[in-house]
Amino acid sequence: MVELESLAAFEQHLASGKSLANVILQGLELTGHTRTLLAADLAGTIFLGCQLEKEALQGVLAHGALVFPPFSGLPYSPYRGTLYTPEELYAGFDPARPESYADTPDARIYAHWNSRGGANPPSLLETLAQRLHDHAVTDALEEVLANHGRPRKVVAIMGGHAMLRGQPDYRAVVELARELARLGFFLVSGGGPGAMEATHVGAWFARRSDAELDVALGVLAQAPSYKDREWLARAFEVRATWPLRDEDRPACESLGIPTWHYGHEPPNPFATHISKYFANSVREDGLLTIAKGGVIYSPGSAGTIQEVFQDACQNHYNTVGVVSPMIFLGQDFWTRTRPVYPLLEHLARGHEYGRYLLLTDSRERILQALVDFDRELEARGVR
Numbered sequence: 183m184v185e186l187e188s189l190a191a192f193e194q195h196l197a198s199g200k201s202l203a204n205v206i207l208q209g210l211e212l213t214g215h216t217r218t219l220l221a222a223d224l225a226g227t228i229f230l231g232c233q234l235e236k237e238a239l240q241g242v243l244a245h246g247a248l249v250f251p252p253f254s255g256l257p258y259s260p261y262r263g264t265l266y267t268p269e270e271l272y273a274g275f276d277p278a279r280p281e282s283y284a285d286t287p288d289a290r291i292y293a294h295w296n297s298r299g300g301a302n303p304p305s306l307l308e309t310l311a312q313r314l315h316d317h318a319v320t321d322a323l324e325e326v327l328a329n330h331g332r333p334r335k336v337v338a339i340m341g342g343h344a345m346l347r348g349q350p351d352y353r354a355v356v357e358l359a360r361e362l363a364r365l366g367f368f369l370v371s372g373g374g375p376g377a378m379e380a381t382h383v384g385a386w387f388a389r390r391s392d393a394e395l396d397v398a399l400g401v402l403a404q405a406p407s408y409k410d411r412e413w414l415a416r417a418f419e420v421r422a423t424w425p426l427r428d429e430d431r432p433a434c435e436s437l438g439i440p441t442w443h444y445g446h447e448p449p450n451p452f453a454t455h456i457s458k459y460f461a462n463s464v465r466e467d468g469l470l471t472i473a474k475g476g477v478i479y480s481p482g483s484a485g486t487i488q489e490v491f492q493d494a495c496q497n498h499y500n501t502v503g504v505v506s507p508m509i510f511l512g513q514d515f516w517t518r519t520r521p522v523y524p525l526l527e528h529l530a531r532g533h534e535y536g537r538y539l540l541l542t543d544s545r546e547r548i549l550q551a552l553v554d555f556d557r558e559l560e561a562r563g564v565r
Contacts, residue, residue, distance in 0.1 A: 183204050183205065183206050183226075183228075184200075184204070184205045184206065185205075185206045185208060185263070185321075186205060186206065186207050186208065186210070187208045187209065187210075187263025187264065188210070188263065189210055189211060192207065192210055192212075192215075196218065201222070201223050202219075202222045202223060202224055202227050203223045203224065203225045203226055203227060204225070204226040204227065205227050205228075206227075206228045206230060207227070207228070207229050207230065207232050208230045208231070208232075208261050208262075208263045208318070209230060209231045209232065209252075209259055209261040209262060209263055210232045210233070211232075211233045212229075212232050212233055212234050212235075212238065213233050213234065213235050213238075214235075215238070216234075216235045216237050216238040216241070219234075219238050219241065219242055220237075220238065220241040220242075220245075222245075223245075224242050224245040224246060224247040225245070225246050226246070226247075227242070227245075227246075227247040227248070228247065228248045228249075228250070229242065229247060229248070229249045229250065230250045230261040230318075231250060231251070231252040231253070231259065231260060231261030232249075232252070233252065234249075250314075253307070253311050256294070256311060257287065257290045257291050257294050258287075258291050258294075258315060259315070259318075260310075260311045260312075260314035260315040260318065261314065261315075261318055262315070262318050262319070262322065263318070263322060264322050265319065265322045265323060265326055265437075265455045265456060265457050266449075266455075266456040266457070266458050267454070267455070267456060268421075268449070268450075268451040268452075268453065268454075268456065270287065271286060271287055271288040271449055271456060271458070272286050272287075272288065272414075272418075272451060273286060273287055274286050274287075275414070275418070277414070277415035277418040277419060278415075280411050280412060280414060280415050283414060283448065288445075288448065288449060288458075291442060291445075292442050292445030292446075295442045295445060295460065296445070300443075301443055301462075312460040312461070313460075313461075315460060316459045316460055316461050316464050319457050319458065319459060320457075320464070320468065322457070323437075323439075323457045323468070323472075326437065326455055326457075327368075327472060334368035335366060335367045335368055335475050335556055336367070336368050336370055336437075336472050336473050336474060336475050337362055337367045337368070337369060337370070337473060337475040337476050337477070337478065337552060338369075338370040338371060338469060338470070338472075338473035338476075338477045338478070339355060339358070339359060339369065339370075339371050339377065339378075339380075339381040339477075339478045339480060340371070340372065340377070340477060340478065340479050340480065340482060340486050340489050340490075341355060341371075341376060341377020341378065341380075341381075341479065341480030341481060341482045341486055342376050342377055342480075342481060342482035342483050342485070342486055343372075343374050343375050343376040343377075343378065343408065343444075343447055343485075344376055344407075344483070345375075345376035345377045345380065345480070345481065345482075346376070346406040346407055347379075347399070347402040347403045347405070347406045347407075348399070348402075348403030348406050349406075351377070351480065351481055351512075352376075352377070352380045352399075353380075353399060354480070354511070354545070355377050355380035355381060355384065355480050355511075356380045356381075356383050356384040356387075356395070356399065357384065357545065358384065358478070358511070358545050358548060358549075359380065359381045359382070359383070359384025359385055359436075360384035360385065360387055360388050360395070361384075361545065361549055362384075362385075362549065362552065363384065363385040363388035363433060363434060363436070364388050364433070365549065365552075365553060366433075367475060367552065367556075368435065368436065368437065369381050369382065369384070369385045369436040369437070370436065370437045370438075370439065370469065370472065370473060371436075371437075371438055371439070371450070371453070372438070372439055372440060372465075372469060372485075373437075373438025373439045373440030373449050373450050373453055373456060373457075373458070374408075374438075374440050374444065374447040374448075374449065374450060375407075375408035375413070375447055375448070375450070376408070377480045377481070377482060378438065378450055379417075379450050379452065380480075381436065382436045382438060382450050382452035382453045383398070383399075383402070383420075383452050385434055385435070385436035385452070386421075386424075386426065386434055386436070386452045387424070387434075388430070388433050388434045389427075389430040389433055389434060390424060394424060398420045398423070398424060401416055401419055401420050401423075402416050402417065402420060404416055408447055408448065413448075414448055414451065417451045417452065418451060420452075421451060421452070426454070431454070434454070435454045435455065436452070436453050436454055436455070437453060437454075437455045437456075437457060438450045438453030438455070438456050438457070439456075439457045439458075439459070439465055439468065439469045440456065440458050440459075440465070441458065441459045441460065441461070441462045441465045442458065442459070442460050443459075443460070443461070443462035443465075444462070466488070466489065466492060467492065469489075470489060470492055470493045470496060471496065471502050473506065474502070474504045474506050474559070474564075475506065475507075475552060475555065475556060475559070476506050476507035476508070476509060476538075476551075476552050476555055477489075477493050477506065477507070477508055477509070478509045478510075478511055478548060479508070479509065479510045479511065479516070480511045480512065481511075481512050481515045481516075481519070481520075483520075487520060487522055490508070490522055490526065491526075493508060494508065494526055494529060494530070494535070497530075497533075497534075497535035497538075498529070498530075498533055498535065500534070503564075504559070504564060505534045505535045505538065506535075506538065506555065507538040507539075507540065507551055507552065507555050508526070508535065508538060508539055508540075509539075509540045509542070509548055509551060509552075510522075510523055510539075510540065510541045510542070511542065511543070511548065512543060513541055513542065513543050516541060517541070523539075523541050526539065527539060538551075538555065
């Protein structure tokens with residue numbers, strides 16, 4: 183079915199003489215279009231959260247359309263047609279006044295979520311609105327990954343939110359992500375601070391020099407933790423100093439997938455696309471599912487370890503149709519500090535994904551493994 187997610191797309195569709203039958207109209211302001219709607223073929227048409235005049239509402243229902251009404255009083259749209267951007271979520275943020283984050287759409291949505299019971303809202307309407315929102319975000323995410331018919335080569339980097347700017351681990355993730363972006367991979371993370379931020383910083387600087395990256399990392403290191411008052415301000419300073427140029431954007435795009443379940447962690451301002459969810463379970467499973475090009479695990483704690491075994495389960499039973507690499511950055515960390523790798527290696531014996539396990543400290547080995555796997559997918563016609 184055709185999806186029309188903007189008024190411009192709606193008007194262009196009509197101007198081309200196409201029918202509205204079996205078309206999905208998502209979140210459109212259609213007051214003033216009543217005459218057009220009443221004259222159209224609306225068999226199988228779906229209206230998701232559209233603003234309709236009373237006469238139009240009665241008419242489209244009589245013509246056999248299905249109408250999902252808009253919700254009132256929410257700081258978010260359950261029927262949004264696109265992913266979020268940092269500019270949208272951080273609208274109103276003033277780096278000179280870090281406390282202004284509380285006035286941004288992201289902070290207001292988190293405050294609303296908390297005030298309605300958090301992960302367990304007692305209101306059926308609130309639960310329904312959140313589920314519709316997350317469904318709409320997933321739909322928009324699939325469109326971004328399809329990339330106008332040129333599917334992206336998705337690689338995810340996982341790691342802890344507590345990883346500090348200025349640490350060697352942080353820089354290692356930045357440099358790895360930058361090299362992957364230069365090789366044409368589309369970088370994805372959980373969309374928060376720490377190792378997740380480092381992933382998107384690397385993609386952001388894919389077309390910048392080593393000297394520029396060094397200076398930028400120095401600026402970020404002035405506020406190492408997301409708990410620091412200047413953390414977000416320093417990120418916006420770097421964005422303003424080294425903005426994404428139009429010609430660089432295709433190589434520097436990346437995707438963050440955060441959640442308001444962890445809304446005390448601000449979303450990453452270096453991710454060009456933000457797929458933010460209410461349901462953390464949907465976010466976690468979806469993040470691992472789309473990373474068919476491979477998943478890299480940098481040092482992390484309980485959340486990262488959960489992702490390791492969730493990914494292992496997908497690979498063990500091949501539930502997504504592609505068994506993809508699981509790469510562990512940091513031999514000492516993954517065999518001594520968090521001795522996950524020996525158990526995973528034992529679990530994978532006799533299974534296809536055992537071939538795609540890698541434990542290393544070498545950025546070059548990681549890059550080569552992912553390039554080799556990408557060629558394998560291309561040879562198999564899987565992308």
